[in-house]
Amino acid sequence: MSQDTDKNAYWSANVRLILISLAIWALVSFGFGIILRPLLSGIAVGGTDLGFWFAQQGSIIIFLILIFFYAWRMNKLDREHGVDEE
Amino acid sequence: MDQFTLNLLFVGASFALYIGIAVWARAGSTSEFYAAGRGVHPVTNGMATAADWMSAASFISMAGLIAFTGYDNSSFLMGWTGGYVLLALLLAPYLRKFGKFTVSEFIGERFYSKTARMVAVICLLVASITYVIGQMQGVGIAFGRFLEIDAFWGLLIGACVVFAYAVFGGMKGVTYTQVAQYCVLITAYTIPAVFISLQLTGNPIPALGLFGATESGEPLLAKLNQIVTDLGFAEYTAAHGSTINMVLFTLSLMIGTAGLPHVIMRFFTVPRVSDARWSAGWTLVFIALLYLTAPAVGAMARLNISELMWPNGTSGEAVSLEQIESDPDYAWMATWQKTGLLGWEDKNGDGKIQYYNDANEDLQAKAAENGWEGNELTNFNRDILVLANPEIASLPGWVIGLVAAGGLAAALSTAAGLLLAISSAVSHDLLKGQLTPNMSEKSELMAARISMAVAIVVAVTLGLNPPGFAAQTVALAFGLAAASIFPALMMGIFSTRINNVGAVAGMLAGLAVTLLYIFLHKGWFFIPDTNSFTDADPLLGPVKSTSFGAIGAMVNFAVAFIVSGMTRETPQEIKDLVQSVRVPRGAGTAVEGH
Numbered sequence: 146m147s148q149d150t151d152k153n154a155y156w157s158a159n160v161r162l163i164l165i166s167l168a169i170w171a172l173v174s175f176g177f178g179i180i181l182r183p184l185l186s187g188i189a190v191g192g193t194d195l196g197f198w199f200a201q202q203g204s205i206i207i208f209l210i211l212i213f214f215y216a217w218r219m220n221k222l223d224r225e226h227g228v229d230e231e
Numbered sequence: 232m233d234q235f236t237l238n239l240l241f242v243g244a245s246f247a248l249y250i251g252i253a254v255w256a257r258a259g260s261t262s263e264f265y266a267a268g269r270g271v272h273p274v275t276n277g278m279a280t281a282a283d284w285m286s287a288a289s290f291i292s293m294a295g296l297i298a299f300t301g302y303d304n305s306s307f308l309m310g311w312t313g314g315y316v317l318l319a320l321l322l323a324p325y326l327r328k329f330g331k332f333t334v335s336e337f338i339g340e341r342f343y344s345k346t347a348r349m350v351a352v353i354c355l356l357v358a359s360i361t362y363v364i365g366q367m368q369g370v371g372i373a374f375g376r377f378l379e380i381d382a383f384w385g386l387l388i389g390a391c392v393v394f395a396y397a398v399f400g401g402m403k404g405v406t407y408t409q410v411a412q413y414c415v416l417i418t419a420y421t422i423p424a425v426f427i428s429l430q431l432t433g434n435p436i437p438a439l440g441l442f443g444a445t446e447s448g449e450p451l452l453a454k455l456n457q458i459v460t461d462l463g464f465a466e467y468t469a470a471h472g473s474t475i476n477m478v479l480f481t482l483s484l485m486i487g488t489a490g491l492p493h494v495i496m497r498f499f500t501v502p503r504v505s506d507a508r509w510s511a512g513w514t515l516v517f518i519a520l521l522y523l524t525a526p527a528v529g530a531m532a533r534l535n536i537s538e539l540m541w542p543n544g545t546s547g548e549a550v551s552l553e554q555i556e557s558d559p560d561y562a563w564m565a566t567w568q569k570t571g572l573l574g575w576e577d578k579n580g581d582g583k584i585q586y587y588n589d590a591n592e593d594l595q596a597k598a599a600e601n602g603w604e605g606n607e608l609t610n611f612n613r614d615i616l617v618l619a620n621p622e623i624a625s626l627p628g629w630v631i632g633l634v635a636a637g638g639l640a641a642a643l644s645t646a647a648g649l650l651l652a653i654s655s656a657v658s659h660d661l662l663k664g665q666l667t668p669n670m671s672e673k674s675e676l677m678a679a680r681i682s683m684a685v686a687i688v689v690a691v692t693l694g695l696n697p698p699g700f701a702a703q704t705v706a707l708a709f710g711l712a713a714a715s716i717f718p719a720l721m722m723g724i725f726s727t728r729i730n731n732v733g734a735v736a737g738m739l740a741g742l743a744v745t746l747l748y749i750f751l752h753k754g755w756f757f758i759p760d761t762n763s764f765t766d767a768d769p770l771l772g773p774v775k776s777t778s779f780g781a782i783g784a785m786v787n788f789a790v791a792f793i794v795s796g797m798t799r800e801t802p803q804e805i806k807d808l809v810q811s812v813r814v815p816r817g818a819g820t821a822v823e824g825h
Contacts, residue, residue, distance in 0.1 A: 156813055160725075163320050170316045174309045179477050182470065191442025192450025193468040200305035201526040202438060205312045205519050212319045212515055216508035219324070223505065228814040230503050 155226040162218060166211050174204040234566075234628050238377040241632035242639060245415050249396070249643075252408045273506045277513025279406045280497040282413035284488075284514070285521060286362075286645030287369020290416060291638050292702035295616030297529035301459075301467035305526075306481040307702060310709075312515060312522055313481070314488020317717075319511030322489060323498040325724045327507035328811075328818045332499060334492045334716065335660045341723040343805055344731035345665060350738050352660045354715035355492045357742065358708050359653050360689055362491075364757075365704035366646045367393075367687075367694035372614050372701075373638040375570040382570050383695070390691045393643060397650040398680050406500070409648075412640040417520055419637020423621040423630050424524045427531050430624060437527035455530055458537045461545035463591030467530065473773035480706075483780030487709025490717030493645075493652035504815035532620050539623065540586040540608060549583040549607075563622030567615055574610035579603055613700050650683045657682035698753040699777075706777040707749055714741035714783025722791055724813070727806045729791050732798045737791030745783035752776035 177185060182196030190198045223229035232240075289311065297304045329337050335355060339348025367386055370393060375385030421437075428440035432451055444450050455467050465471050488494065497514075498507045539560070540550055555561045555575075567573040575584050579602055586608040587594050598604070618638055621630045658678035663670050670678070697704050715738050722729040722737075729737075752769060753776055754761040766775040774782065811817065 152810070152814060159813075166316070166320055170313060174313050174481065175478055178305065178309055179474060179481070191444075192452035192454075192456075193442075197302055197305075197452075197468050198442065200302060201308055201441075202523055204309045205522055208312050208316050209512070209515050209519055211316055212508075212512040215320055216505070216512055219508060220505045223815050228816045230505065230815050230818055 151226055152228070155222065155228055158222055158226075159219065162215065162222075166215055169207065170211060173199055173207045178204050232628070234631060235377075235379060237628045237632040238635045241629070241636040242377055245636040245640060248411055248415075249408045249640075252411055253396070255407075273501055273510040274513050275406070275410060276497060276501050276506075276510045277515075278413045278517050279409040280494065280510070280514040281517035282409040282416065282640070282644040283497065283648040284494055284645070285416065285518060285641055286705065287366050287373070287638070287642035288702040288705035289518075289521060289525075290420060290641035291369045291372060291617050292365075292614045292700055292705075294525045294529040294532065294620075295613035296700060296702050297526055298533040298616055299613055301465070301530075302470055303472045303477065306477055306484060307706075308522055308526060310481045310484025311488060312518060314485040315511055315515040315518070317485060317489040318494070318498075319508060319515075321721055322495065322717075322724070323507040323511050324504045324815065325812045326495060326720070327498055327501060328504050328813075328815055330499075330818060332496075333655055333660055334495050334720070335656065336664075338719055338723065338734070339660075339664070341805065341808065342719075342729075342731045342734040343802065344735065347719075347731055347735050347738075348660060348664060350735050351716065351719065352656045354711070354738055354742050355656050356653060357746065358487075358490075358712040358715065359492060359649050359656075360686060360693075361711060362705055362708035363646060363649050363653075363686060363690035364694045364697060365701045365708065366642050366649065367690045368697050368701040368704060369614070369638070369642040370646065371694065372570070372572065372612075373618065373635065373642060375572070376567070376615070376618055377635040377639075379566060379569050382572060385570070386691060386694060389642070390687050393646045393650070394684060394687050396643060397647040397683055409644050412644040413517060416637040416640040416644075417517070419633045419640070420521050420528075420617075421524060423624065423626055423634060424528050424531075426626050426630065427535070427620070427624045428527060431531055431534065437531070438523040441527035441530055451534070452530065455534045455537075458534065458541075458545055462537065462541075462586065463588035463594030467533070476773040476775055476778050479774060479781045480778035483710045483713050483778055483784075484706060486713035486717045486784050487706075487711075487780055490712035490715070490720070491709070492656070492712075492716065493648040495720075496652060496655075504818050528617060528620060532616050532623060535623050537586075540584065549585045551583050552577055553582065555584065560625050563619055566622070567619055570615070572610070572612035572615045573619075575608050578605050578607055584608060614702075650686060653686045654679035654682045693757050696757060696759050698757045703777060707753070710745055710749065710777060710780025710783065711742065713780035714745035714787055718784050718787040718791065722788070724809065727801055727809050729795045730798055730801045733791040733793075733795030736794040737787040737789075740790040741783045741787030744786050745779055748779040748783075749776045 177196055178200035185195040188195040293307050296307065326337060331337055335348050335351035338351040339345065367390060370389030371382045371386030374389040375382035378385065424437040425435055428434055428437040431445060432440040432443040434440040434443045441451065445454055452468055460466050498510060501507050501510050541547065542550055555564055564573060577584060581602065584607045585603045587606055589595065589598065589606040618634060621634050658675050662678050663675055698707065718741060719734050719738050722734065752762055752764050752766055764770045769775050
């Protein structure tokens with residue numbers, strides 16, 4: 146039974162981590178890159194505005210960081226909950 | 232040595248390398264054919280997946296589409312990279328834990344239904360074949376250019392090469408070949424970009440040069456905005472299209488990326504679940520190297536072309552016909568004219584070629600004043616921009632040869648990966664899994680090769696009348712994958728409630744509604760003039776056919792939930808299967824399905 150509760154705790158920790166990561170994922174691309182771009186128009190970056198940078202480069206960089214962060218955090222979580230591969 | 236020989240030399244040498252590797256690592260058994268015996272390191276796997284993934288659409292077509300539209304086509308950049316976040320977080324580790332060879336095997340077992348597996352195979356085939364059409368377009372353009380023949384003949388020759396190449400080996404041959412192809416394509420993409428960035432901004436890193444300043448101190452993008460608006464075109468960095476369409480288009484490309492069978496298959500080949508997570512990250516690292524450079528390539532090429540057509544500035548005289556014919560800086564125009572993808576015409580007979588937007592009212596007034604009779608750069612196919620880029624910037628001959636080799640590497644590696652996915656769907660899932668379960672290994676391999684041949688013939692036939700530029704055709708394939716495969720996989724892992732009937736109904740609804748929307752706009756089976764709507768004036772407000780995949784995916788989710796709610800609950804053993812997929816412990820090597 147305790148093993149089952151631990152598996153549930155592992156899974157909800159994973160789902161929470163996924164939701165946070167996806168919120169950032171959506172914020173930088175759909176948010177800063179597209180919908181919120183007019184709000185960022187005051188911040189100049191190399192001849193244009195910050196929203197343009199997010200749409201063409203910034204979001205890609207954040208995506209990279211997100212995936213490596215998730216992999217690192219999950220592999221740690223696997224060990225903490227004893228569900229890693231031996 | 233002339234340019235033609237130099238191109239042949241580079242292309243020939245790169246081909247010899249790939250074929251050599253393919254022969255050396257030839258697949259012996261079916262398990263090697265599909266999944267490379269699972270001995271692939273995450274970094275190697277990431278590099279091979281990046282080559283597999285970055286196709287003619289990314290290499291040849293994407294920067295051209297960005298160059299001529301600017302900000303509005305940022306969707307390609309965000310969409311085709313953002314999908315990896317979904318893949319890494321929502322699919323890759325679980326599918327690796329499940330441990331089978333193909334996507335449809337997972338769907339078949341999770342939804343305990345042969346019908347579900349069949350439907351998944353159909354979805355996969357529809358998306359993959361549409362994707363191959365886009366690749367064939369790219370192959371045609373690349374071969375057309377370097378053999379200096381019409382793109383039609385380029386397409387036919389290219390198809391033969393792709394076929395010969397893909398039947399050589401399975402995934403293992405392909406994995407190491409694709410590592411070599413990645414190296415060729417990234418070098419070919421980066422070197423000309425570095426040269427051009429140095430010429431225009433003095434910064435050797437194109438991604439930084441894009442936001443840098445030109446010699447005069449004016450930012451590159453501000454200068455570009457000025458020139459294109461002077462010529463009556465839309466401002467480069469500004470948003471012009473519908474926000475809703477852009478969001479849906481980006482989302483379709485993201486979900487589609489995470490639903491493409493030939494990409495997902497890659498994550499079955501890493502040794503462990505934790506490696507599947509890392510592998511998605513490494514793949515994106517190698518993809519980002521190209522994707523961070525692409526917007527710079529687009530903007531800089533647009534600037535170079537505009538300045539070439541208006542050598543004395545936009546208020547001076549346009550380039551003369553005589554200069555185009557004699558000046559070596561314009562030699563690329565004559566070579567590309569031979570492919571039928573670039574054309575110009577001196578409409579007003581003044582001996583000059585005026586390039587401007589003749590649909591713009593201000594420019595029409597200016598044209599009337601100066602006696603211009605319409606835009607005279609009459610044909611500029613977006614798909615030639617990247618391949619022509621080094622010539623436009625007058626770079627040395629070896630760079631041009633390298634780019635030709637890179638473009639072919641991109642198109643070939645993806646075409647091969649897709650053909651592998653198609654052949655495994657037909658021989659492994661359809662024939663061995665359903666129709667003739669007692670098939671021998673030998674006849675399974677034979678069936679795999681025959682289905683590759685059929686897929687190529689279909690793709691070439693449809694590729695002769697493509698539904699858009701290469702990247703747009705490919706975007707349609709992503710819409711189809713987004714609407715059918717991704718929702719089924721995600722619900723299979725994250726919800727125990729979705730049952731067999733729900734999943735089948737969801738996939739069918741998502742695929743049908745998306746296919747219908749695409750055919751209504753692009754013609755039935757992409758046959759020209761059978762469409763009822765156009766993407767300029769779509770059926771649903773601003774939603775273009777390339778953006779519909781996201782809506783199709785929502786339909787899929789909704790139908791699956793509603794139908795599952797009305798039918799029998801998922802059996803306990805399937806719930807246990809879902810629970811076991813969710814934890815990494817106990818992941819063995821994959822076993823062959825039946």
